[in-house]
Amino acid sequence: MTKVKSLDDLRKMRDAVKSKLDLREKGDKAEKVVQIKVSMATCGIASGAKEIMTYFIEELEHRSIEGVVTQTGCMGYCYAEPTIEVTLPGEDPVVFGFVDTKKASEIIEKYIKKGELVDGIIPASYETIDKEKTK
Amino acid sequence: MAKFKNHILVCAGTGCRASQSELIVENLNRAIEDNNLGDEVQVVRTGCFGFCEKGPVVKMMPDNTFYVQVTPADASELVTEHIVKGRKVNRLLYVDPDSHKVISDSKEMGFYKKQIRIALRNCGFINPENVDEYIARDGYAALGKALTEMTPEQVIKEIIDSGLRGRGGGGFPTGLKWDITRKVKADQKYVVCNADEGDPGAFMDRSILEGDPHSVIEAMAINGYCTGASKGLVYIRAEYPLAIERLKIAIKQAREYGLLGENIFGSDFCFDIELRYGAGAFVCGEETSLIHSMEGLRGEPNVKPPFPSESGYKGKPTNVNNVETYANIPVILLNGSKWFSAIGTEKSKGTKVFALAGKVNNVGLIEVPMGTTLREVIFDIGGGIKDGKKFKAVQTGGPSGGCLTEKHLDIPIDYDSLLACGSMMGSGGMIVMDEDDCMVAMAKFYLEFTVEESCGKCTPCRIGNKRLHEILEKITQGKGTKEDLTLLRNLSYVIKDTSLCGLGQTSPNPVLSTMENFADEYEAHVVDGKCPAGQCKALMQYVIDPEACVGCTLCSRVCPVDAISGEKKMAHIINPAICIKCGACMEKCKFNAISIQ
Numbered sequence: 001m002t003k004v005k006s007l008d009d010l011r012k013m014r015d016a017v018k019s020k021l022d023l024r025e026k027g028d029k030a031e032k033v034v035q036i037k038v039s040m041a042t043c044g045i046a047s048g049a050k051e052i053m054t055y056f057i058e059e060l061e062h063r064s065i066e067g068v069v070t071q072t073g074c075m076g077y078c079y080a081e082p083t084i085e086v087t088l089p090g091e092d093p094v095v096f097g098f099v100d101t102k103k104a105s106e107i108i109e110k111y112i113k114k115g116e117l118v119d120g121i122i123p124a125s126y127e128t129i130d131k132e133k134t135k
Numbered sequence: 136m137a138k139f140k141n142h143i144l145v146c147a148g149t150g151c152r153a154s155q156s157e158l159i160v161e162n163l164n165r166a167i168e169d170n171n172l173g174d175e176v177q178v179v180r181t182g183c184f185g186f187c188e189k190g191p192v193v194k195m196m197p198d199n200t201f202y203v204q205v206t207p208a209d210a211s212e213l214v215t216e217h218i219v220k221g222r223k224v225n226r227l228l229y230v231d232p233d234s235h236k237v238i239s240d241s242k243e244m245g246f247y248k249k250q251i252r253i254a255l256r257n258c259g260f261i262n263p264e265n266v267d268e269y270i271a272r273d274g275y276a277a278l279g280k281a282l283t284e285m286t287p288e289q290v291i292k293e294i295i296d297s298g299l300r301g302r303g304g305g306g307f308p309t310g311l312k313w314d315i316t317r318k319v320k321a322d323q324k325y326v327v328c329n330a331d332e333g334d335p336g337a338f339m340d341r342s343i344l345e346g347d348p349h350s351v352i353e354a355m356a357i358n359g360y361c362t363g364a365s366k367g368l369v370y371i372r373a374e375y376p377l378a379i380e381r382l383k384i385a386i387k388q389a390r391e392y393g394l395l396g397e398n399i400f401g402s403d404f405c406f407d408i409e410l411r412y413g414a415g416a417f418v419c420g421e422e423t424s425l426i427h428s429m430e431g432l433r434g435e436p437n438v439k440p441p442f443p444s445e446s447g448y449k450g451k452p453t454n455v456n457n458v459e460t461y462a463n464i465p466v467i468l469l470n471g472s473k474w475f476s477a478i479g480t481e482k483s484k485g486t487k488v489f490a491l492a493g494k495v496n497n498v499g500l501i502e503v504p505m506g507t508t509l510r511e512v513i514f515d516i517g518g519g520i521k522d523g524k525k526f527k528a529v530q531t532g533g534p535s536g537g538c539l540t541e542k543h544l545d546i547p548i549d550y551d552s553l554l555a556c557g558s559m560m561g562s563g564g565m566i567v568m569d570e571d572d573c574m575v576a577m578a579k580f581y582l583e584f585t586v587e588e589s590c591g592k593c594t595p596c597r598i599g600n601k602r603l604h605e606i607l608e609k610i611t612q613g614k615g616t617k618e619d620l621t622l623l624r625n626l627s628y629v630i631k632d633t634s635l636c637g638l639g640q641t642s643p644n645p646v647l648s649t650m651e652n653f654a655d656e657y658e659a660h661v662v663d664g665k666c667p668a669g670q671c672k673a674l675m676q677y678v679i680d681p682e683a684c685v686g687c688t689l690c691s692r693v694c695p696v697d698a699i700s701g702e703k704k705m706a707h708i709i710n711p712a713i714c715i716k717c718g719a720c721m722e723k724c725k726f727n728a729i730s731i732q
């Protein structure tokens with residue numbers, strides 16, 4: 001395991017993981033892959049986020065779609081759990097609420113495959129501070 | 136890839152739906168058909184835009200045009216003008232109330248995004264179980280900067296200059312606390328993170344630990360460097376298994392990278408963190424009880440001073456801060472105190488996370504700049520009151536706080552304004568109540584909680600709160616008198632003035648603030664024997680309207696206690712002395728002849 005021994009190490013590591021994450025997002029081919037984040041805080045899990053995450057992992061495989069499914073923390077839309085964020089290559093992320101397996105299937109078929117939006121989008125209601133500024 | 140050229144997003148949040156957004160969707164679809172655009176344009180329903188006061192809201196994609204207060208009649212014009220001819224429908228665009236300028240691009244609507252996420256910056260973005268994702272977003276860079284480029288005094292000065300105040304409830308200036316802990320001389324000091332979060336209905340701290348555990352770990356290490364502590368302890372309630380799990384993973388990963396442990400960043404600073412579990416007592420969130428609980432003693436507070444910063448865990452100087460307070464630290468160091476202190480009000484800087492709950496449409500976790508008004512939080516971000524009911528009050532500060540009403544809706548939320556209104560910031564619970572909520576019953580609910588949670592060390596809190604609760608119970612039973620109201624008020628002041636810790640000193644707040652803001656409601660209970668909100672069962676009566684009653688006898692047959700009498704085909708009567716108010720009769724009556732009064 002590499003140890004961080006100086007601020008320089010950390011910076012190198014940050015750049016390395018950034019490009020690694022970028023690679024994960026884009027894939028090593030020219031075509032980029034779709035990214036799905038499932039909100040998995042207590043509220044999300046209580047309303048079935050785990051099943052949804054598993055569903056996406058299995059269904060992307062079944063339907064031969066290349067994608068990365070990861071978990072993340074609370075997005076704040078507790079009234080609409082489970083919530084997921086889907087980022088299609090080159091597009092802004094889109095958040096969907098009240099995702100059950102039926103909705104999930106619809107999202108895969110319509111949004112992920114064809115780029116058609118489906119009912120249940122949650123407009124981002126907040127700004128996150130721009131970390132790029134800090135460099 | 137068959138792709139629609141245009142999308143029309145229609146808000147289908149509860150607020151907009153109440154103002155006919157469904158009909159707008161229908162009409163848009165019809166207009167699209169009429170113009171043969173079925174293959175090019177798609178209408179999509181979305182969740183709440185957080186802009187309900189101007190609803191229904193319609194957004195055109197991909198050009199981000201934002202239309203407000205759209206009516207079903209506007210639908211065909213939106214399609215023929217905006218989509219077909221590519222011209223904006225000016226009269227439906229948003230006009231900025233300050234500059235009177237028309238704003239069409241939602242990206243320029245800064246005001247529309249009322250939330251800024253600082254403490255929650257990574258929640259919902261990164262995978263909390265992967266330290267790499269935290270590092271990719273500049274994680275641990277603040278610790279590195281502090282250790283290699285700054286002295287402890289410089290770091291503390293940044294924190295003081297930022298104006299950050301404790302988010303655990305008290306609002307003590309964080310930098311000052313760090314400085315006090317730093318100046319006390321001792322062979323060993325401790326850094327404690329208060330993750331007890333006992334306020335009913337609150338889940339801000341849990342969400343931060345579940346979504347971004349590294350930010351708290353990093354900040355604790357920075358605190359250790361500033362105060363001269365080598366050991367950190369997170370006091371977390373055992374009821375938070377997921378947060379505990381993610382913290383454990385995060386601590387392990389930080390150790391593997393050498394971000395915790397010996398000689399961090401090649402400096403001679405060493406720091407490590409352990410977890411301590413709480414059993415979920417509210418009083419253990421109070422810092423001195425928390426420390427006792429960690430020492431294996433009873434979770435009872437003691438008199439301050441000495442403050443934990445002077446003599447805390449095992450008698451050593453101990454810096455106690457709240458989870459959210461810590462989560463702000465790394466960004467302050469990276470972006471600078473100036474950046475942080477530009478957000479918020481004069482005396483309350485930065486943002487505050489709230490757990491918005493109760494009778495509002497968009498229950499959730501929100502983070503707003505200090506100075507945002509309650510109206511913006513409840514009606515814009517929260518999407519207004521459920522089922523179109525009327526707003527009545529909002530409780531901030533949990534069992535220690537008070538209720539705020541209609542007349543407080545436009546005050547800016549910060550430590551001092553809330554205190555001035557008889558409530559407090561508290562840790563961030565915010566419970567919204569509507570016209571159906573009885574304020575006496577609400578005060579009783581919180582007193583029930585405090586009676587349960589009082590540690591019993593001092594008499595005013597142990598016995599006084601119990602008496603308060605009994606009087607409230609009496610009033611909700613309809614047996615209260617005017618003298619009880621005086622007693623309630625006097626006793627409240629005695630408890631506030633004579634209790635040992637913050638729990639007892641604040642527990643009568645819900646009583647006092649409801650008495651202040653809803654005096655007539657208390658009066659109605661004791662004088663008229665009525666509960667205006669219709670919540671106190673003992674004060675309600677089921678009554679049969681003799682005009683509407685046809686004498687079908689159904690009600691008298693379902694009444695489990697035979698309280699209803701009357702001849703067939705004649706109006707029936709309910710005997711209130713026997714009635715147990717189960718409501719079975721009202722449910723069965725086919726003629727709507729039975730009501731509650």
Ligand SMILES: Cc1cc2nc3c(=O)[nH]c(=O)nc-3n(C[C@H](O)[C@H](O)[C@H](O)COP(=O)(O)O)c2cc1C
Nearest residue numbers: 301302303329332333420421422456457460637638
């Ligand atoms: C009854 C009572 C309960 C408290 N519960 C909490 C709590 O759950 N979490 C918390 O951070 N602070 C709580 N506090 C405040 C702590 O005593 C302490 O002020 C705080 O942890 C300091 O951190 P801060 O300056 O970062 O806010 C409580 C105080 C009282 C009197």
Ligand code: SF4
Nearest residue numbers: 591592593596636639
């Ligand atoms: S005020 Fe209540 S909780 Fe605090 S020490 Fe006294 S009895 Fe215990």
